[in-house]
Amino acid sequence: MAAETLAPAAPAAAEVAAWARSTGLPCDLPGDPGHERRRWVYNRLHDMSPSAIVAPRDAADVRQLLLRAHDAGLPLTVRGGGHHVAGYGTSDGGVVVDLRAMRRVRPSADGREVAVGGGARLRDVDAALCPRGLVVPTGTVSDTGIGGLALGGGIGWLVGLRGLTCDNIVGAEVVLPSGAIVHAGEPEHADLLWALRGGGGGFGVVTEFRFRAAPLPPCTVGTLTLPLRAAAAALRRLLAFLDEDCPRALTVAPLLRRDAAGEPILAVDFCAAGADDAVDRLVAAVRPERRAIERRSDYRVWQRSSDALFAEPLRGYWKAAYKPELGDRDVEAIVASMEAAPPGSPSILVEHLHGAFHDTGRDDAAFPLRDAAFGVLFSARWADAEDDAAAISWARSGVAAVDPEGASGSYANYAPHDDRRVARDFDRRPAVRERLRRVKAACDPHDVLARHHRSGGATHA
Ligand SMILES: Cc1cc2nc3c(=O)[nH]c(=O)nc-3n(C[C@H](O)[C@H](O)[C@H](O)COP(=O)(O)OP(=O)(O)OC[C@H]3O[C@@H](n4cnc5c(N)ncnc54)[C@H](O)[C@@H]3O)c2cc1C
Secondary structure, three states: OOHHHOOOOOHHHHHHHHHHHHOOOOEEOOOOOOHHHHOOOOEOOOOOOOOEEEOOOOHHHHHHHHHHHHHOOOOEEEEOOOOOOOOOOOOOOOEEEEHHHOOOEEEOOOOOEEEEEOOOEHHHHHHHHHHHOEEOOOOOOOOOEHHHHHHHOOOOOOHHHHOOOHHHEEEEEEEOOOOOEEEOOOHHHHHHHHHHOOOOOOOOEEEEEEEEOEEOOOEEEEEEEEEHHHHHHHHHHHHHHHHHHOOOOEEEEEEEEEOOOOOEEEEEEEEEEOOHHHHHHHHHHHOOOEEEEEEEEOHHHHHOOOOHHHOOOEEEEEEEEEEOOOOHHHHHHHHHHHHOOOOOOOEEEEEEOOHHHHOOOOOOOOOOOOOOOEEEEEEEEEOOHHHHHHHHHHHHHHHHHHOOOOOOEOOOOOOOOOOOHHHHHHHOOHHHHHHHHHHHHHHOOOOOOOOOOOOOOOOOO
8 A cells, every 4th residue: 555545644543643742752643754664564464554653662651652542442553573474563543552662671780680671672682681691582583573472482592491482571561451550570460470471462561571581501503404305304304303312402493495596495403502512413313415503603693594584575474383293294294385385485494392491381371382392384475465375375285284183283473363273272271261361351351452462363352
């Protein structure tokens, strides 16, 4: 949609904008020069036009914004990094609470905890921590928002050593739709803290997270590459290695994608955070044709190594299957799916959920996939709208091929808007479903924050 075809600001949105501007907050309305750029989120498939995009500076601004949008009868959407593939960081006609001005990262004096603004990107967290020899486990593309990532789980290079990002949330400042500012670490908000650990958004606006920080170990990182024709055998050997011999400190992420020449390849990316000896065993298992290994690498550089592959602007449809194990049939399905991949830059990522990922008890966090050991993510990314149908159908078929019974878990952070399995994941255990329902009823009884990780086909808000 071109900027000049956008409707003029609705009177209700104009009121909110007048307040925002009177207090010096950046605010874009339809027709404003900045609106066309800011209305887009990462995934260009979601072409929406909010009635206003406002960027608060702190919890007090967020509180005022929520109350004013509510009085004006406008729906609300929270935007962290704007990366959710389902487009939950924007909406048609609603007010976007854009947290882009809230990116401060403040490690505590003793280095054990870190306060992170609700709109920080992963690279902000690494920039503040790594030079001090500290780390919080996050994800693998540095422009992703910590807000959505942490609330949905957070799988990255340190998942085996330190668990999910959400496992490391020790507290949070949250502005509820009522305007109340609460602290999720306090005993009276223990259930809210549990829900924020992987239960998704939709409870309130997290203006600041507090994470447990850990010492950053020396890292050996790299990529082992094979042509697609050798991928099935290599994946089988790799899965055997992961089952028998993978230390917590080593996280391996095989990625099937096209190389710069357009040839399909298997690229086994890995990060050994203090487990150098395991790298040689990994290489022996994979038997790569090419290898690029960096001993004692700069972790921050590795954290950015996938950025180019996922650079905007792209249309995207992602769909994943999380399972307790992967077998030969899965390997065959994955390789066949890469052979049939559509135009653009599609990829298939296998995630290994191990070590510290399983240290958090099933009841200690709302994250629903604790029984999984592997995730397989079919990520279709393409440029032209005319390829929409083929790309979307490819990702869906990939999941159907590795999960013919339809029993696998989804992952709230990767799920497209129409994936009803997200709701099923949360509903599977009655105690989780009931606890989430109670937290939602206490925090956002009127479902003011309706667009979030659990929105796709949810049976509860
Ligand atoms: C290129 C790319 C790479 C990715 N890599 C990884 C990865 O390595 N590991 C992984 O686990 N995931 C990964 N993801 C998935 C990512 O974690 C999710 O898409 C995540 O939800 C993005 O967070 P965001 O803040 O950028 O998203 P947004 O679209 O801004 O937000 C999504 C939803 O999160 C909620 N939300 C966000 N911030 C807040 C806040 N401060 N307070 C309250 N609610 C909030 C809102 O409900 C919002 O609707 C990746 C996604 C992309 C596009």
